[in-house]
Amino acid sequence: xxxxxxxxxxxxxxxxxxxxxxxxxxxxxxxxxxDIADRENAIKxxxxxxxLQCYVIENAYPESLAYLEENYGLTVNKEDYxxxxxxxxxxxxxxxxxxxxxxx
Numbered sequence: 001x002x003x004x005x006x007x008x009x010x011x012x013x014x015x016x017x018x019x020x021x022x023x024x025x026x027x028x029x030x031x032x033x034x035d036i037a038d039r040e041n042a043i044k045x046x047x048x049x050x051x052l053q054c055y056v057i058e059n060a061y062p063e064s065l066a067y068l069e070e071n072y073g074l075t076v077n078k079e080d081y082x083x084x085x086x087x088x089x090x091x092x093x094x095x096x097x098x099x100x101x102x103x104x
Contacts, residue, residue, distance in 0.1 A: 040098040043081060047096045050074045060090040 047065070050072045054062045065085040068074040076083055080102035086095040 036100045040100055043098045044096050047083060051094055061087055061094055063087060
């Protein structure tokens with residue numbers, strides 16, 4: 001009788017351990033909507049900062065995102081994010097929109 005109880009206890013512990021390990025892996029590899037929004041915001045702020053840096057140095061906002069990449073060291077993950085850079089006038093800050101497209 002004691003052996004059966006020990007065997008059941010060990011079985012329950014193993015099952016619980018497997019569930020905990022699965023939950024940890026799921027949490028570690030799941031990207032939430034909040035994570036995506038935070039990343040989009042960080043990218044947008046970086047693009048705006050680089051554009052402002054260009055404006056301070058050259059007295060004009062850059063015409064394109066490519067100009068920031070070539071001259072101001074901006075690197076963009078174009079596989080996962082679409083960045084819309086819309087310049088209205090060279091003395092006005094550009095409108096920047098970042099869209100996550102990683103799960104195509």
